Amino acid sequence: MKPLLLLLPLVLSAAGPQQLRFAIQGDPRTFDVLMAAESNSETVRYLTAGVLVRVNRTTDVVQPELAESFLVKEAGRAITFKLRPGLQFSDGAPLTAADVERTLRRALDPQSGSPTGDTLRAGDAVPAITVAGPREITLRYKAPKPNIDRLFDSVGITPATQAKLPTSSGAFFVAEYQPGSFVLLRRNPHYFKRDPQGVQLPYLDSIRLDIQQNRDIELTRFERGELHLINKIDADGYANLSRSGTRHATSLGSSLDSEFLWFNQAPAKTLPDWKHTWFTSATFRHAISAAIRREDMARIVFKGHAHPAVGPISPANRFWVNASLKPLPTDAKASLSELTKEGFTLREGILRDKAGHPVEFSLITQAGNRPRERMASLVADDLKAIGVKVNVVTLDFGSMLDRIAKSLDYEAALLGFANVEADPSEEMNVWLSSGAQHAWWPAQKTPGTPWEARIDQLELNQAAEATRAARKKLVDEFQKIVRDQEPIIYLLNPDYLVAVAPSLKGVVPTVVPPQILWNAEWLRLE
Amino acid sequence: MAGGPRPMTRLAVTLLCLVVVLGLAAPWLAPHPYAQQIREFTTTAPQPGFPMGLDDLGRDRLSRLLYATRVSVLLAPAAATISILVALLLSALAATPSRTLRWSLSLGNSIFLSLPWIFLFIILRAKLPLNTDPVVSVTLTFALMGVAGWAVPSRAFTASILGMKDAGWLLQARAAGLKPWRIATSHAWPHLWALALAQFRILIPAYVLSEASLGLLGLGVADPMPSWGNLLQDLQHPDVVQANPWTLAPLGLLVFVMICLEVLAPSRKVAL
Numbered sequence: 001m002k003p004l005l006l007l008l009p010l011v012l013s014a015a016g017p018q019q020l021r022f023a024i025q026g027d028p029r030t031f032d033v034l035m036a037a038e039s040n041s042e043t044v045r046y047l048t049a050g051v052l053v054r055v056n057r058t059t060d061v062v063q064p065e066l067a068e069s070f071l072v073k074e075a076g077r078a079i080t081f082k083l084r085p086g087l088q089f090s091d092g093a094p095l096t097a098a099d100v101e102r103t104l105r106r107a108l109d110p111q112s113g114s115p116t117g118d119t120l121r122a123g124d125a126v127p128a129i130t131v132a133g134p135r136e137i138t139l140r141y142k143a144p145k146p147n148i149d150r151l152f153d154s155v156g157i158t159p160a161t162q163a164k165l166p167t168s169s170g171a172f173f174v175a176e177y178q179p180g181s182f183v184l185l186r187r188n189p190h191y192f193k194r195d196p197q198g199v200q201l202p203y204l205d206s207i208r209l210d211i212q213q214n215r216d217i218e219l220t221r222f223e224r225g226e227l228h229l230i231n232k233i234d235a236d237g238y239a240n241l242s243r244s245g246t247r248h249a250t251s252l253g254s255s256l257d258s259e260f261l262w263f264n265q266a267p268a269k270t271l272p273d274w275k276h277t278w279f280t281s282a283t284f285r286h287a288i289s290a291a292i293r294r295e296d297m298a299r300i301v302f303k304g305h306a307h308p309a310v311g312p313i314s315p316a317n318r319f320w321v322n323a324s325l326k327p328l329p330t331d332a333k334a335s336l337s338e339l340t341k342e343g344f345t346l347r348e349g350i351l352r353d354k355a356g357h358p359v360e361f362s363l364i365t366q367a368g369n370r371p372r373e374r375m376a377s378l379v380a381d382d383l384k385a386i387g388v389k390v391n392v393v394t395l396d397f398g399s400m401l402d403r404i405a406k407s408l409d410y411e412a413a414l415l416g417f418a419n420v421e422a423d424p425s426e427e428m429n430v431w432l433s434s435g436a437q438h439a440w441w442p443a444q445k446t447p448g449t450p451w452e453a454r455i456d457q458l459e460l461n462q463a464a465e466a467t468r469a470a471r472k473k474l475v476d477e478f479q480k481i482v483r484d485q486e487p488i489i490y491l492l493n494p495d496y497l498v499a500v501a502p503s504l505k506g507v508v509p510t511v512v513p514p515q516i517l518w519n520a521e522w523l524r525l526e
Numbered sequence: 527m528a529g530g531p532r533p534m535t536r537l538a539v540t541l542l543c544l545v546v547v548l549g550l551a552a553p554w555l556a557p558h559p560y561a562q563q564i565r566e567f568t569t570t571a572p573q574p575g576f577p578m579g580l581d582d583l584g585r586d587r588l589s590r591l592l593y594a595t596r597v598s599v600l601l602a603p604a605a606a607t608i609s610i611l612v613a614l615l616l617s618a619l620a621a622t623p624s625r626t627l628r629w630s631l632s633l634g635n636s637i638f639l640s641l642p643w644i645f646l647f648i649i650l651r652a653k654l655p656l657n658t659d660p661v662v663s664v665t666l667t668f669a670l671m672g673v674a675g676w677a678v679p680s681r682a683f684t685a686s687i688l689g690m691k692d693a694g695w696l697l698q699a700r701a702a703g704l705k706p707w708r709i710a711t712s713h714a715w716p717h718l719w720a721l722a723l724a725q726f727r728i729l730i731p732a733y734v735l736s737e738a739s740l741g742l743l744g745l746g747v748a749d750p751m752p753s754w755g756n757l758l759q760d761l762q763h764p765d766v767v768q769a770n771p772w773t774l775a776p777l778g779l780l781v782f783v784m785i786c787l788e789v790l791a792p793s794r795k796v797a798l
Contacts, residue, residue, distance in 0.1 A: 216764065236763065243769070300568050300583065362656035377583055377749050381563045392749055393656050396648060410656060 018205045018525050020504070022229045023212035023221070028183060031166055031174050033156030034107045034114040040211075046514050047185055047207060049156020050169025052081050052100070053149055057510040057518040060319065060422065062149045066095070066157060066169065066192070068135075076144035076466035081152075083135040088190035089159050090173035096134040099169075103158045104129055104139070116155055146463045146471070147423055171202040171521040183209040193521055203506070203524035222248075222499055228525070229507075230499040231515050234371070235303040238497045248499050251305055254316040255496035255511045256419035258309050259375060261363065261412055262488045265448070266441040268408040274357045275411060279440075283342050285486040290328060290335040291386050292379055294491055301374045302494055309490035311479045312431075316493065316511050317422050320472065322479040332385050339386070351387030360389040361411040364403065367394035375491065376414050405442060413439075414491075420513045424462070424475050431459050431478070440487045451485050538789035545783055549595035556589035561750035569770060578772050581760075585750070591775055594752035598734055599783070601668040602754075606729035608672025610679055610722050617683035621691075621710075631684065638677035646674065647740055664747045667740060671733055679725035686721055690714055727787045734758075734780060754780055 028041040033049040036042045052067040064070060067081040087095035107117035108126045120127070127139045145151070157169045165174045171193070172185035185207040193201040210227070212218050219237050221227045223244055233241070233249065241249040263279035264271060271279075278284045294308035308327040313320050336346060343354035351359040363379065365372045373394055380390035390412075395403070403410040419426060429435040433447040433456050447453035455478055462474040482488065496511040506522040509515060517523075548555065557575070558564075564584040572579045578587035619631045650670060654663060690696055699709045738755030740746040747753035757776040760766055767773050 236766075296565050300565060360657065364656065373749060374583060378563070380750075381561070391657050391660075394748070395651065399648060399652050402652075 018203060020204050020207045020229075020520075020523060020525065021210065021227050022207075022231065023210045023218045023227055024183070025211075025213050025215075027179055027211055031164070031177070032162055033158060033166075034103070034112070034116045037115045043209065043514060043517070044174065044183060044185070045154075045156055046517060047172050047520055048168040048170045048174060049158075050087075050095070050171075050191075051154070051156055052083075052152045055150055055153045057512040057515075058508055062153070066100075070149060070152075072149055074140070076146070076148055077142070078138055078140040079148050079152075080136065080138040083137075084192055085135065087169070087192055089167045089169055090188040090190060091159075091167040092190055093159065093167070095157065095169055097131045097137040098134070099159065100137050100157055101129055101131050102160065103155070106158070107155065119151055120155065144464060144466050146425060146465065150423065172204075172207060175206070180211055182211060185209070191521070195522075202521035204520070207520070219499075222501070225501065228501040228504045229516050231517065233497045233499055235301070235305045235494075235497065237499075238305060239303050241499055248501055250498055250500065250509065252496040252498060252509050252511050252515070254307050254314055254493045256314050256316055256422060257416060257494055257496075258312070258314060258419075258490055259306075259372070259414070259416040259492045259494065260309065260488050260490045261379065261414040262440050263361075263412045264404075264408060264410050264440065265487065266408045270407075270409040271411065274353060274355060275361065278353065278359065279411075281342060282485050283338050285489060287335040287338045287386070288383065288388070289486055289489045290330060290338075291332045291388075292382050292489070292491065293330045294327070295330070296382075297375055297378050298492055300378065301371050302492065305495040305497055306492040307495070309493045311483050311490055312427065312488070313424060313475075313479060314419070314493045316496075317419075319468070320422065320424050320475055322476040324476075325479060325483050332382075336386050346387045349387055350389075358389065359387065360391070362391040362393050363412045363414055364393045364395050364400055364410050365414040366397050366400055368396075371494075372414055372416070379414070404439070405436065408442075422512055424478075428459055428463065431455055451481050452487075455481055534789050538786040542783065542786045542790075545595060545779070545786075546599055548592060549597075549599045552589075552592035552596045556586070556592045558586040558589045560585065560590045560593040560752055562586070562589075571770070572772060578775055579770065587772060587775065590752040590757065591779065594754050594757050594776065595779065597664065597747060597751065598737070598754035601664065602730050602733040602737070603726075605668040605672035605675070605733045606726050608669065609675040609729055610726055612673060612676035613678075613680035613683055613725070614718070614722065616676065617680045617687055618710075620684045620687040621714075631680075635677050635680055635684070638674070639681075643674050646670065660748045660751050664751070664753070667737070667746065668733070671736055675729060675733070679722070679729070682721055682725060683718060686718060687714070690717065723790075727784070730787065731780060731784055 024040045024043055026040050028036075028044045029038060030036060030041050031044060031048075033045040036045040050066050052065060053062050053070055054065045055061070056063050066083060066087055068084045070079060070081045072079050081100070083095070083097060083100070089095055104120070106112055107114045108120055109117065125142055127141045127145075130138045130140070132138065141148070159167050159169075165177060167173060168188055171188055171191050173188050174183060175186040176184040187202050187205055191201060195201060212221070215234070215237065218227065218230060219233070219240060222230055223241070230237070238249045238251070263285065265276070265280050267276065298304060298306040298308065307315070310325045310327050311322065313322070315321050339351065344359065345352055353359060363376050365376045367373070373392075376392040376394075380392050383390050400413070404413050417427070429437045430439060432438060433441070433444040433452045436443055438444065441448055444452070447456055458474045458478040458481075462471040462478070465471045465474065496515065498509060498516055500507055500509075500516060503525050505524050505526050506519070507516055508519055510518060512518070562585060564580060564586075566584070567576075567580050568584040569582045570576065570580040576586050576588070578591065581587055581590065616631060616634070619627045622628070647667070647670065650666065654666070695713060696709065699713055704712075734754050735758070736755075737746045737753060738758045740755075746755050749756065754776050758780075760773040761777060
């Protein structure tokens with residue numbers, strides 16, 4: 001077996017240049033890996049930025065990368081990295097602890113506006129950085145920093161000078177960029193990693209990221225063999241690929257993403273008192289939730305590639321999900337019975353509250369997002385069965401955000417989260433009552449209800465716990481409260497669907513971003 | 527021509543009337559409610575009881591097409607009529623001797639053509655209460671389209687009016703002592719009528735398609751109410767059309783109506 005593997009580089013070179021091609025949906029806004037904030041820049045960052053440690057997307061274990069080893073100490077307050085010997089940037093310049101320190105200081109500088117720095121800081125406090133020689137560096141926080149090691153999965157080490165097309169410390173570097181057309185990455189000839197046979201990685205010579213906004217064209221180009229992968233396709237695209245017989249589409253099972261709706265519980269002037277009373281009633285929310293036929297939604301909107309959601313954490317997130325929570329059964333009769341206990345009555349097909357107000361509300365969702373428009377239509381039809389009238393209003397995304405985050409002039413909204421991290425702290429700004437994205441009542445000065453106060457407490461406590469086991473207990477309780485109160489009515493967890501050409505080898509797909517690309521240095525074409 | 531309208535014209539008028547009647551009689555003719563979801567049969571080919579199949583939410587395509595015809599066949603021509611009337615009224619300024627008025631007309635026209643109207647529609651949607659009745663919402667949208675769309679036909683009318691200024695028949699009419707309103711109604715209007723009809727025909731499909739585009743901003747006809755515009759949105763997905771050719775029916779009906787309107791136009795011209 002070994003002699004065959006040793007021949008691999010010869011086989012690869014004999015097959016011609018190894019260029020992987022896939023599409024991104026727009027121009028990357030920056031090639032500065034510390035400033036990447038949108039998905040296109042983040043894709044380039046992931047492929048070009050060398051990091052001290054990498055979270056293995058399949059095992060969820062933190063593995064050394066540029067760091068030869070790392071040690072979390074002082075109960076999660078400090079972390080020390082020891083760099084590998086002889087590290088180099090893609091231009092051959094040495095990479096030392098001084099480069100790591102300079103990178104961290106630049107990221108942590110509030111003036112830089114680096115999103116990476118935001119995750120590294122602890123509130124306004126900046127950790128102390130100590131360099132002990134060219135290969136050792138320590139960060140020390142005043143209080144325990146949750147997931148201190150995992151934070152460095154997204155901190156790309158940058159060179160001293162930031163060129164327009166910067167040199168890289170990762171597997172590839174940006175060699176060429178034609179705005180609106182493509183980004184060309186070439187293999188870093190000084191990349192440290194080798195395979196077990198001693199062959200230097202990455203296997204690929206280059207990666208061409210074609211800038212292609214139209215997903216239908218992307219699909220056609222993939223079918224023609226012009227692209228090697230689609231990192232995320234929708235259910236329609238998946239069905240088309242399956243129909244065309246190319247059979248390269250694969251479902252990775254439930255994704256970390258979720259689709260949901262919620263009611264406006266904020267004391268907004270635009271919301272009549274009686275509607276505010278409905279929306280703040282857990283019984284009302286449960287009844288609405290129980291009347292929605294999620295199985296139909298999964299079958300019709302996602303062609304069967306989605307599963308009824310249980311709560312805020314997808315079952316795909318195996319460690320953090322509260323496995324004791326099961327999907328709620330759809331039961332319109334039980335739903336009506338619950339509402340009757342609250343004083344609602346169904347007369348001539350119209351549900352009315354105690355005061356006789358007909359139960360009617362508007363449901364806003366994102367215009368142009370076909371799955372969400374379809375889900376809203378199905379919700380409206382389901383609720384008709386219990387006498388509730390839903391007026392579906394599709395709005396452009398900007399107007400929608402303005403209503404749900406600023407003016408609070410809405411009644412109910414249907415949206416989704418695309419989670420990029422498995423860790424539940426990722427959604428903390430949604431769950432803290434003071435959070436700007438606290439969907440049902442943003443930026444509360446003090447928690448509006450006792451259960452929101454408890455969620456605040458659980459979120460903050462889990463973030464301060466040093467061990468994952470201790471955090472898990474708190475996160476489980478948090479999920480239970482969300483299930484009991486349903487401030488957000490979870491609908492579905494769509495499956496993660498990808499398409500990979502048979503010629504692309506070494507793929508170890510996972511639902512955690514960046515899915516197919518997470519082990520790019522091991523990918524090869526045959 | 528003295529023998530009455532040509533057979534083709536009669537046929538076109540008959541067919542157009544038939545389309546209008548089909549649309550207006552949708553509540554009686556549609557075999558199913560347009561919003562009824564039969565979830566066991568989504569995206570289904572034509573079959574007994576559903577002659578045009580069912581859409582992706584299990585709604586009867588024929589019923590939806592009939593109701594959509596009612597919305598589009600009334601509102602798109604209504605919006606086109608508003609545009610033509612506003613354009614004719616404002617273009618009449620070109621006939622005045624005042625250079626300032628003519629300059630103002632030209633300036634207003636250029637400004638209207640260059641404004642990004644889509645933002646006006648976004649503001650309209652933002653200002654409308656979310657629980658606004660869909661009929662009110664769609665009527666306002668078409669009305670706004672009609673008002674905002676005056677500039678394009680106005681250019682054609684202005685050019686035509688300016689072209690008439692040096693016409694021999696106008697000089698003759700003036701020399702004969704005819705009053706301006708008499709010249710306008712008896713002599714200028716017959717020239718403008720054919721042009722107005724042509725502009726009207728151009729604007730109808732433009733408004734139907736604009737309504738489809740506005741649907742992407744949540745400004746068109748809101749689901750579940752159907753319109754030709756939102757039914758045409760299926761055509762954005764070539765794979766869907768390929769797999770379900772009956773999704774082309776709304777486009778077929780639109781083209782059919784346009785051909786009928788086209789047939790009507792020359793007969794008018796000849797009648798003049």
